[in-house]
Amino acid sequence: MRLTNYLGDYISEHKKSLIEEKLIQRTRFITVVLEDIFNPHNASAVIRSCDCFGIQDLHVIEQRNQYRVNPGVTRGGSKWVDLFRYNNPDKKNVEECLETLKKSGYRIVAVTPDPESQPIKSFQPEGPIALVFGTEMEGLTDYVIQHADNFIRIPMKGFTGSFNVSVCVALCLYELTGRLESTGLNWHLDETQIAEIRLNWYKKIVNRSDLLEREFIGINN
Numbered sequence: 001m002r003l004t005n006y007l008g009d010y011i012s013e014h015k016k017s018l019i020e021e022k023l024i025q026r027t028r029f030i031t032v033v034l035e036d037i038f039n040p041h042n043a044s045a046v047i048r049s050c051d052c053f054g055i056q057d058l059h060v061i062e063q064r065n066q067y068r069v070n071p072g073v074t075r076g077g078s079k080w081v082d083l084f085r086y087n088n089p090d091k092k093n094v095e096e097c098l099e100t101l102k103k104s105g106y107r108i109v110a111v112t113p114d115p116e117s118q119p120i121k122s123f124q125p126e127g128p129i130a131l132v133f134g135t136e137m138e139g140l141t142d143y144v145i146q147h148a149d150n151f152i153r154i155p156m157k158g159f160t161g162s163f164n165v166s167v168c169v170a171l172c173l174y175e176l177t178g179r180l181e182s183t184g185l186n187w188h189l190d191e192t193q194i195a196e197i198r199l200n201w202y203k204k205i206v207n208r209s210d211l212l213e214r215e216f217i218g219i220n221n
Contacts, residue, residue, distance in 0.1 A: 004195070006216045007202040007209060019201055022080075023194050025054045029187035030125070030176055031106065032169060033059040033097060033132040035140060044078075045166035046133075051077035053173040056189070056197065059130070061097050062087035079204050082197075094143050098132075106130040110140055110148035111172060113162045117151035120175050125183070131172055133165050 008016060032050055037043050037060070050058050058081050086093035098108055106128045110117075132148065134140035154163060154171055163171065180187045189197070203209040 003213060003216050004199045004202055007199075007206050007212060010206045010212070011202065015205070019198065022054070023189065023198060026056050026189050026194075026197065027054055027177070027180065027187045028056050028189060028193065029128050029180065029185070030055055030173070031057045031059060031101070031128075031130045032173070033061065033101070033130050034165075035061045035094065035132060035134045035144060036064050036138075037133075037135060037165060039165075042164065042166040046169045047081055047083070048077040049166065049170040049173055051080045053170075053177045055081070055173060055177070057082050057084060059084045059097055059101070060086065061093050063093045080201065082200075094141055098130075098144070098147055101130045104128075107149040108132060108144070108147060109150045109152055110144055111152055111154075111168060112140060112145075113153055113156070114151065115153070117153035119155050120152045120172060121155075123150065123152045123176075124179070125176065125185075127185070129176075131169075131176075133169055136162055136165055 032046065032055060034043070034046060037046070043060075047058060050056075060083060062085060086097045088096075101108065107125075107130070109123075109125075109129045110132050112134075129150075132140060132144055134144070152172075154168060156163070162168070203213070206212065
Protein backbone atom coordinates (compact mmCIF):
# COMPACT_ATOMS: atom_id res chain seq x y z
CA MET A 1 0.00 0.00 0.00
CA ARG A 2 1.27 3.48 -0.87
CA LEU A 3 1.26 6.31 1.67
CA THR A 4 -1.24 8.20 -0.50
CA ASN A 5 -3.73 5.34 -0.21
CA TYR A 6 -3.08 5.06 3.51
CA LEU A 7 -3.84 8.74 4.10
CA GLY A 8 -6.77 8.50 1.69
CA ASP A 9 -8.61 6.32 4.20
CA TYR A 10 -8.92 9.44 6.36
CA ILE A 11 -10.40 11.59 3.59
CA SER A 12 -14.01 11.50 2.43
CA GLU A 13 -14.80 10.17 -1.04
CA HIS A 14 -16.31 13.55 -1.91
CA LYS A 15 -13.10 15.37 -0.97
CA LYS A 16 -10.94 12.89 -2.90
CA SER A 17 -13.15 13.26 -5.95
CA LEU A 18 -12.85 17.05 -5.72
CA ILE A 19 -9.06 16.79 -5.50
CA GLU A 20 -8.93 14.64 -8.64
CA GLU A 21 -11.10 17.17 -10.47
CA LYS A 22 -8.76 20.01 -9.53
CA LEU A 23 -5.60 18.05 -10.38
CA ILE A 24 -6.81 17.61 -13.95
CA GLN A 25 -7.13 21.39 -14.28
CA ARG A 26 -3.82 22.20 -12.58
CA THR A 27 -0.83 23.46 -14.59
CA ARG A 28 2.84 24.28 -14.40
CA PHE A 29 2.83 25.47 -18.00
CA ILE A 30 2.36 28.99 -16.60
CA THR A 31 4.04 30.03 -13.39
CA VAL A 32 4.14 33.35 -11.53
CA VAL A 33 7.19 35.19 -10.18
CA LEU A 34 6.94 38.08 -7.71
CA GLU A 35 9.98 40.29 -7.33
CA ASP A 36 10.24 41.92 -3.89
CA ILE A 37 6.52 42.35 -3.22
CA PHE A 38 6.24 43.78 0.30
CA ASN A 39 2.52 44.46 0.80
CA PRO A 40 1.02 41.47 2.71
CA HIS A 41 -2.42 42.01 1.19
CA ASN A 42 -1.09 41.94 -2.38
CA ALA A 43 1.21 39.02 -1.65
CA SER A 44 -1.67 37.01 -0.24
CA ALA A 45 -4.11 37.94 -2.98
CA VAL A 46 -1.67 36.60 -5.58
CA ILE A 47 -1.61 33.18 -3.91
CA ARG A 48 -5.39 33.14 -3.97
CA SER A 49 -5.45 34.06 -7.68
CA CYS A 50 -2.91 31.35 -8.51
CA ASP A 51 -5.06 28.73 -6.86
CA CYS A 52 -8.26 30.02 -8.48
CA PHE A 53 -6.72 29.85 -11.97
CA GLY A 54 -5.07 26.47 -11.42
CA ILE A 55 -1.47 27.71 -11.24
CA GLN A 56 0.51 25.25 -9.15
CA ASP A 57 3.76 27.14 -8.56
CA LEU A 58 4.49 30.62 -7.25
CA HIS A 59 8.09 31.87 -7.13
CA VAL A 60 8.88 34.69 -4.72
CA ILE A 61 12.09 36.73 -4.81
CA GLU A 62 12.94 38.41 -1.50
CA GLN A 63 16.07 40.38 -2.25
CA ARG A 64 15.06 43.53 -0.36
CA ASN A 65 11.60 42.83 1.06
CA GLN A 66 10.24 39.92 3.06
CA TYR A 67 7.23 38.14 1.58
CA ARG A 68 4.50 38.04 4.22
CA VAL A 69 1.20 36.23 3.86
CA ASN A 70 -2.15 37.18 5.38
CA PRO A 71 -4.15 33.95 5.88
CA GLY A 72 -7.40 35.93 5.92
CA VAL A 73 -6.75 37.06 2.34
CA THR A 74 -5.46 33.78 0.90
CA ARG A 75 -8.64 32.01 2.09
CA GLY A 76 -6.73 28.74 2.26
CA GLY A 77 -5.12 29.16 -1.17
CA SER A 78 -1.63 28.68 0.26
CA LYS A 79 -2.56 25.09 1.11
CA TRP A 80 -2.86 24.18 -2.56
CA VAL A 81 -0.12 26.27 -4.22
CA ASP A 82 3.58 25.36 -4.09
CA LEU A 83 5.57 28.37 -2.92
CA PHE A 84 9.26 28.68 -3.86
CA ARG A 85 11.14 31.40 -2.00
CA TYR A 86 14.48 32.93 -3.01
CA ASN A 87 15.71 34.76 0.08
CA ASN A 88 19.29 33.70 0.73
CA PRO A 89 21.15 36.81 1.99
CA ASP A 90 24.41 35.44 0.55
CA LYS A 91 23.05 34.96 -2.98
CA LYS A 92 21.78 37.09 -5.83
CA ASN A 93 18.22 35.86 -5.53
CA VAL A 94 16.87 37.47 -8.71
CA GLU A 95 19.54 35.80 -10.80
CA GLU A 96 19.06 32.45 -9.07
CA CYS A 97 15.30 32.47 -9.63
CA LEU A 98 15.49 33.35 -13.33
CA GLU A 99 18.31 30.91 -14.00
CA THR A 100 16.39 28.11 -12.25
CA LEU A 101 13.30 28.79 -14.33
CA LYS A 102 15.20 29.00 -17.61
CA LYS A 103 16.95 25.71 -16.89
CA SER A 104 13.50 24.21 -16.34
CA GLY A 105 12.44 25.32 -19.82
CA TYR A 106 10.52 28.52 -19.01
CA ARG A 107 10.59 31.68 -21.08
CA ILE A 108 10.79 34.76 -18.86
CA VAL A 109 7.88 37.10 -19.59
CA ALA A 110 8.18 40.52 -17.94
CA VAL A 111 4.85 42.22 -17.24
CA THR A 112 5.32 45.99 -17.49
CA PRO A 113 3.23 49.10 -18.20
CA ASP A 114 5.70 50.13 -20.92
CA PRO A 115 3.69 51.10 -24.04
CA GLU A 116 6.35 49.38 -26.17
CA SER A 117 5.50 46.01 -24.60
CA GLN A 118 3.23 43.61 -26.46
CA PRO A 119 -0.47 43.80 -25.51
CA ILE A 120 -1.40 40.67 -23.63
CA LYS A 121 -4.28 39.85 -25.98
CA SER A 122 -1.85 39.35 -28.86
CA PHE A 123 0.65 37.32 -26.86
CA GLN A 124 0.46 33.58 -27.51
CA PRO A 125 2.74 31.30 -25.46
CA GLU A 126 4.47 28.59 -27.49
CA GLY A 127 5.89 26.85 -24.44
CA PRO A 128 6.09 27.17 -20.63
CA ILE A 129 6.21 30.78 -19.43
CA ALA A 130 7.10 32.49 -16.17
CA LEU A 131 5.23 35.77 -15.69
CA VAL A 132 7.36 38.18 -13.66
CA PHE A 133 5.76 41.03 -11.72
CA GLY A 134 7.51 43.82 -9.81
CA THR A 135 6.37 46.30 -7.19
CA GLU A 136 3.98 49.10 -8.10
CA MET A 137 6.43 51.80 -7.04
CA GLU A 138 9.69 50.48 -8.49
CA GLY A 139 8.60 47.95 -11.11
CA LEU A 140 10.97 45.23 -12.25
CA THR A 141 14.71 45.43 -11.69
CA ASP A 142 17.13 46.03 -14.55
CA TYR A 143 18.29 42.42 -14.31
CA VAL A 144 14.80 41.09 -15.06
CA ILE A 145 14.37 43.56 -17.93
CA GLN A 146 17.75 42.59 -19.42
CA HIS A 147 17.10 38.85 -19.18
CA ALA A 148 13.42 38.69 -20.13
CA ASP A 149 12.48 36.83 -23.31
CA ASN A 150 9.20 38.69 -23.82
CA PHE A 151 7.49 41.83 -22.55
CA ILE A 152 3.73 42.13 -22.19
CA ARG A 153 1.35 44.76 -20.88
CA ILE A 154 -2.30 45.16 -20.00
CA PRO A 155 -3.65 48.11 -22.04
CA MET A 156 -5.16 50.84 -19.85
CA LYS A 157 -7.52 53.68 -20.71
CA GLY A 158 -7.38 55.78 -17.57
CA PHE A 159 -4.92 58.22 -16.05
CA THR A 160 -3.47 55.80 -13.49
CA GLY A 161 -0.09 54.46 -14.55
CA SER A 162 -0.52 50.86 -13.47
CA PHE A 163 -2.79 48.32 -11.85
CA ASN A 164 -2.39 47.08 -8.30
CA VAL A 165 0.04 44.14 -8.65
CA SER A 166 -2.45 41.57 -7.36
CA VAL A 167 -5.04 42.81 -9.86
CA CYS A 168 -2.44 42.70 -12.61
CA VAL A 169 -1.62 39.07 -11.79
CA ALA A 170 -5.29 38.11 -11.78
CA LEU A 171 -5.95 39.80 -15.14
CA CYS A 172 -2.94 38.16 -16.78
CA LEU A 173 -3.85 34.72 -15.47
CA TYR A 174 -7.46 35.12 -16.56
CA GLU A 175 -6.38 36.08 -20.05
CA LEU A 176 -3.69 33.44 -20.52
CA THR A 177 -5.16 30.42 -18.75
CA GLY A 178 -8.36 30.97 -20.70
CA ARG A 179 -6.45 30.22 -23.92
CA LEU A 180 -4.71 27.05 -22.82
CA GLU A 181 -7.42 24.71 -24.08
CA SER A 182 -7.20 26.17 -27.58
CA THR A 183 -3.39 26.13 -27.89
CA GLY A 184 -3.04 22.44 -28.67
CA LEU A 185 -0.06 22.42 -26.29
CA ASN A 186 0.28 19.94 -23.46
CA TRP A 187 -0.24 22.20 -20.46
CA HIS A 188 -1.48 19.53 -18.04
CA LEU A 189 0.56 18.01 -15.23
CA ASP A 190 2.11 14.64 -15.97
CA GLU A 191 1.28 11.55 -13.91
CA THR A 192 4.39 11.87 -11.73
CA GLN A 193 3.57 15.48 -10.88
CA ILE A 194 -0.06 14.61 -10.17
CA ALA A 195 0.97 11.82 -7.79
CA GLU A 196 3.42 14.12 -6.00
CA ILE A 197 0.90 16.95 -5.58
CA ARG A 198 -1.90 14.56 -4.56
CA LEU A 199 0.25 13.19 -1.73
CA ASN A 200 1.28 16.69 -0.66
CA TRP A 201 -2.37 17.81 -0.55
CA TYR A 202 -3.39 14.71 1.39
CA LYS A 203 -0.72 15.45 3.98
CA LYS A 204 -2.04 18.99 4.38
CA ILE A 205 -5.70 18.11 4.86
CA VAL A 206 -5.40 15.01 7.07
CA ASN A 207 -5.11 15.80 10.77
CA ARG A 208 -1.78 14.70 12.26
CA SER A 209 -0.64 13.31 8.92
CA ASP A 210 2.93 13.32 10.25
CA LEU A 211 2.00 10.75 12.88
CA LEU A 212 0.13 8.66 10.33
CA GLU A 213 3.12 8.76 8.01
CA ARG A 214 5.38 7.44 10.77
CA GLU A 215 2.80 4.77 11.53
CA PHE A 216 2.71 3.81 7.86
CA ILE A 217 6.50 3.55 7.71
CA GLY A 218 6.48 1.36 10.83
CA ILE A 219 3.89 -0.97 9.35
CA ASN A 220 5.85 -1.39 6.12
CA ASN A 221 9.30 -1.91 7.67
